Amino acid sequence: MLDIITTDLLRVLVILPVLLYASYTDILDRRVDDKVWAIPTFLALILLGWDAYVSTTPASVALAALFSMITVGGVSYIIYHFRIFYGADYKAFLLIAILFPWHPEIGSLPIFDFVQFYEMGEIFNIYSFDNIINTLVTYSAMDLFGFTVFVNTTVFSITYFVINSGHNMKSGSFKISKPLRSLCARQVRVSELDNIHAQIVNESKSTNKISQGVEFIRNGLTGLSTDFFRDYETWYCENKTVSQNVDINDIDDLDFDAFLKDNEDWASTNPEEDKQRIRDILARDTVWVTPGVPFIVPITLGLISALTLGNIMYIVLSLVI
Numbered sequence: 001m002l003d004i005i006t007t008d009l010l011r012v013l014v015i016l017p018v019l020l021y022a023s024y025t026d027i028l029d030r031r032v033d034d035k036v037w038a039i040p041t042f043l044a045l046i047l048l049g050w051d052a053y054v055s056t057t058p059a060s061v062a063l064a065a066l067f068s069m070i071t072v073g074g075v076s077y078i079i080y081h082f083r084i085f086y087g088a089d090y091k092a093f094l095l096i097a098i099l100f101p102w103h104p105e106i107g108s109l110p111i112f113d114f115v116q117f118y119e120m121g122e123i124f125n126i127y128s129f130d131n132i133i134n135t136l137v138t139y140s141a142m143d144l145f146g147f148t149v150f151v152n153t154t155v156f157s158i159t160y161f162v163i164n165s166g167h168n169m170k171s172g173s174f175k176i177s178k179p180l181r182s183l184c185a186r187q188v189r190v191s192e193l194d195n196i197h198a199q200i201v202n203e204s205k206s207t208n209k210i211s212q213g214v215e216f217i218r219n220g221l222t223g224l225s226t227d228f229f230r231d232y233e234t235w236y237c238e239n240k241t242v243s244q245n246v247d248i249n250d251i252d253d254l255d256f257d258a259f260l261k262d263n264e265d266w267a268s269t270n271p272e273e274d275k276q277r278i279r280d281i282l283a284r285d286t287v288w289v290t291p292g293v294p295f296i297v298p299i300t301l302g303l304i305s306a307l308t309l310g311n312i313m314y315i316v317l318s319l320v321i
Helices: 008-029 034-054 058-081 087-099 129-142 145-171 179-184 190-195 209-222 227-239 256-262 271-282 296-308 312-320
Strands: 186-189 198-200 286-291
Touching: 008 034, 008 087, 008 296, 034 058, 034 087, 058 087, 058 129, 058 145, 087 145, 087 296, 145 179, 145 186, 145 296, 145 312, 186 190, 190 227, 190 271, 190 286, 227 256, 256 271
Parallel strands: none
Antiparallel strands: 186 286, 198 286
8 A cells, every 4th residue: 555645635635626616617607727727736746746755665656646647537538539528627637637646545534445555566566467457457446546536426427417307308308219319408499599508419310210329429529519609799799899788699690700710719620511500500499409517516526525435336336235
């Protein structure tokens, strides 16, 4: 076991304020400034350096940190690459990976301790390749704190699907024949798009159920963000000498090219096609969207529960089995 306990509390004191503030801004406008992660990352590296300095096995500290960053950070990046995570979600997990290469010990917490501590240096003293792989897998599942946070975050994220399903049942749009849409999306009026955070789901052109499901997932991840409508209205008011708030539905001429030129956050590989796509959306009464949920919130809850309770999935399994 890594005999480093004194800095664990400092790690918690670094991460909690950051995630709480990030959750607040994520709820507010679904955006977290990159500067939020800079100082905590610097402090995390200092803590790692100190742990390596005072440890009798500094190589184990370095290996644990490297393995945590590669595993937790790597998986988070892959999920971010497929647009399931946003940039802030990926950065939050990367910070957790750097701050917590091992499970922290703070008093008697976590309450349900299923951790089996390994000495990272000893793992690579196992000469059989298969044994090394098996040991690393066990280490990841039992010792890697980022994995525990990830599992707990997934559990808390399920509540979004429950809430969305309840919304669709209440509105009468829930259909057993379309489980993905009923669980993950909701129907909203086009006139409300500038007031919500969501991804617009393009209508599937396939008649095959499996193809429709694949298209739904792809469209839900890559659909136009409703932030466009809000950003366009703001830009229009500032650049078209309009002294009052304006609704994009009331704008006759969509000056898409000028908007793209003035807004670096928005880009298009085919402006004419995207412009027509936006016009088609505005011509409808309602569209299906996948709500842009503040994912930092379940990450924060996942971290707090991992610190206090432990791995929620392991707890459930221990009660069932």
